[in-house]
Amino acid sequence: MHKSWWKILAVVLLVYTFIAGILIEVPRNPQLQETIRNLFFHVCMWFGMMILFIISFVQAITYLRTGKHIHDIASRQYAGVGILFGLLGYITGAIWMSYTWIDSNKSFYDSFDSIAREPKLIGAAIALLIYAAYLVLRDSITDMDKKARISAVYNIFAFAMLFPSIWIIPRLLPSLHPGGSEGNPALDFKDASMNMRLVFYPAIAGWTLIGVWIATLKIRLKLINEQRLMQ
Amino acid sequence: MKSVQHIYTLIKKDLLLEVRQQYSFYGILLYIMATIFVLYMTIQEPETKVWNGLFWVIQLFICINAVAKSFLQETRGRMLYFYSIVNPRDFVLAKLVFNSVLMLLMSFLSLFLFSLFLGNPIKKLPQFIGLVLLGGWSLSLVFTFLSAIAAKAQQNAAIMAILGFPIIIPQLMLLMQLANTVFSDKTAIAASTLLLIVMLDVLVIMLAVILFPFLWKE
Numbered sequence: 001m002h003k004s005w006w007k008i009l010a011v012v013l014l015v016y017t018f019i020a021g022i023l024i025e026v027p028r029n030p031q032l033q034e035t036i037r038n039l040f041f042h043v044c045m046w047f048g049m050m051i052l053f054i055i056s057f058v059q060a061i062t063y064l065r066t067g068k069h070i071h072d073i074a075s076r077q078y079a080g081v082g083i084l085f086g087l088l089g090y091i092t093g094a095i096w097m098s099y100t101w102i103d104s105n106k107s108f109y110d111s112f113d114s115i116a117r118e119p120k121l122i123g124a125a126i127a128l129l130i131y132a133a134y135l136v137l138r139d140s141i142t143d144m145d146k147k148a149r150i151s152a153v154y155n156i157f158a159f160a161m162l163f164p165s166i167w168i169i170p171r172l173l174p175s176l177h178p179g180g181s182e183g184n185p186a187l188d189f190k191d192a193s194m195n196m197r198l199v200f201y202p203a204i205a206g207w208t209l210i211g212v213w214i215a216t217l218k219i220r221l222k223l224i225n226e227q228r229l230m231q
Numbered sequence: 232m233k234s235v236q237h238i239y240t241l242i243k244k245d246l247l248l249e250v251r252q253q254y255s256f257y258g259i260l261l262y263i264m265a266t267i268f269v270l271y272m273t274i275q276e277p278e279t280k281v282w283n284g285l286f287w288v289i290q291l292f293i294c295i296n297a298v299a300k301s302f303l304q305e306t307r308g309r310m311l312y313f314y315s316i317v318n319p320r321d322f323v324l325a326k327l328v329f330n331s332v333l334m335l336l337m338s339f340l341s342l343f344l345f346s347l348f349l350g351n352p353i354k355k356l357p358q359f360i361g362l363v364l365l366g367g368w369s370l371s372l373v374f375t376f377l378s379a380i381a382a383k384a385q386q387n388a389a390i391m392a393i394l395g396f397p398i399i400i401p402q403l404m405l406l407m408q409l410a411n412t413v414f415s416d417k418t419a420i421a422a423s424t425l426l427l428i429v430m431l432d433v434l435v436i437m438l439a440v441i442l443f444p445f446l447w448k449e
Contacts, residue, residue, distance in 0.1 A: 156438070
């Protein structure tokens with residue numbers, strides 16, 4: 001039971017998210033209706049993804065500073081789980097979108113091109129492409145130390161360029177998402193009812209913790225694998 | 232003062248290499264001409280929006296071809312030699328300066344050929360030339376650093392495109408948005424957007440200077 005309290009917390013928070021998220025009273029927005037409950041899943045995926053990418057970035061810096069191999073493994077695994085969260089975010093977003101943004105006279109396929117210009121979709125696509133390129137770059141190098149160092153450099157460079165892009169792109173394009181140019185809608189205290197915030201914030205923590213948990217398991221698995229290779 | 236001298240010498244070395252091995256320089260020139268000629272064959276007089284989009288995409292590809300070889304051409308032995316005599320910061324700064332100048336030249340040339348073959352819808356030429364030079368500079372900075380990464384990973388220019396495209400999207404979008412204003416007399420270029428591009432360039436230079444020493448170690 002090594003440091004297991006936060007794992008229990010993650011499970012409790014997620015069970016709470018699923019039960020309360022489906023049962024609580026939600027405000028009746030004429031366009032959103034019951035789909036507003038997707039907030040507890042869709043938005044949390046993006047929070048989780050960004051937090052995991054930040055951890056990956058910090059691990060890359062730590063690797064370059066200390067040269068300890070474990071930080072490289074951690075950086076890679078956090079990036080991997082971050083990509084998973086990003087894909088889940090797209091899937092939950094696509095479900096939500098198909099009830100709210102889609103032009104009901106056209107098929108999903110035909111209306112996709114007008115929706116894909118959405119700034120938040122582009123920002124997320126850039127993030128996912130960067131980390132996919134990171135994985136490609138890693139796999140293309142065979143030498144272990146070299147792989148770790150070069151991919152850490154790319155990780156830092158790309159991450160440092162990613163954040164300005166996420167701030168810039170919403171200025172360039174009109175958005176269907178709430179908030180738009182006026183800051184981060186998820187942290188806006190005027191929006192969303194009190195009831196929803198009671199579920200929303202624990203949900204963010206729960207999803208992020210489960211992401212970190214998956215990543216730590218993968219790191220440990222990778223370490224065991226490498227130790228076996230050494231023998 | 233000493234490092235300025237080093238940078239100057241390194242730039243001179245790159246320039247000399249360029250003069251002595253002219254095939255690569257003419258190769259890029261030919262690439263620009265061939266691409267624009269193919270475009271001319273497929274569409275004669277595009278609309279302004281299409282013109283603008285094509286122009287920047289062509290810039291992107293020219294930049295990859297022009298800048299890719301900067302680190303890829305250095306052999307392992309030569310890198311080892313540089314490693315023993317110069318500071319990595321000076322080395323990367325020299326490369327950045329050299330590639331910027333090269334790319335400014337190429338951007339200017341491709342603008343000339345583009346307006347010659349595909350029609351000239353530009354209403355405010357001086358502003359557009361300024362933008363093209365700024366854009367060429369931004370592209371060259373990002374791709375110079377990525378070329379260093381690609382060279383260290385012993386990969387070809389293809390990986391540069393994979394690594395660079397997601398990073399360059401916002402800058403390209405900003406440039407295209409600014410460039411769209413030069414096709415009419417009414418709208419003015421937004422100074423804040425211009426400043427943003429310059430800030431991003433400064434960020435890239437800073438990151439390159441900080442991160443290159445780690446790439447350089449073997």
